Amino acid sequence: MLTLRLYMLQRITALLMAPLVLGHLAVMIYAIQGGLSAAEILGRTQGSVLWFLFYGTFVLAVAIHGAIGLRTIAHEWGGLRGPALELLMWGIGAGLLALGARAVWAVTFGGML
Template sequence: MLTLRLYMLQRITALLMAPLVLGHLAVMIYAVQGGLSAAEILGRTQGSVLWFVFYGLFVVAVAVHGAIGVRAILAEWGGVRGRVLEGAMWLIGLGLFALGARAVWAVTFGGLT
């Protein structure tokens, strides 16, 4: 039953990530074609709750999706089972979340004093 729940959760996060990836790519293409510098981009994202929510949701979806994917790989290819498998999934998921959350905070609120 847990495997089915994780499978469904991974599919739901994939559905969530698809429009977020497209949005991110559209913004990056717009920024590059517009000739915006990194400082100009950060000037537009600093203090923006909208960008914080957009990229925060992206980070949560990626962390969950990636952790479940690595769990499946460890189980199928590595033969890892039980508590080690679950611990690895949680460690990877929390690690991805921590790295992503730090980046989102830095881009949206980190430069504010």
């Protein structure tokens, strides 16, 4: 039953990430073609709850999706099982979430403190 839940959760996060990736790419193309500098981009994102929610949701989905995917790889290719497999998945997920959350905070609210 756990495997089915993880499978479904990974598919749901993929569905969530698809439009977020497209949105991120569109913003990147706009910024590059507009000739915006890093300072100008940060000037537009600082203090923005909208960008915080957009990229925060993106980071959460990626952390879950990536951790489940790497869990599957570790099980199928590495033969990892049981508590070690679960610990690996949770550790990777927490690490991805922490790194991503730190980046999102820095881009949206970090310069305001």
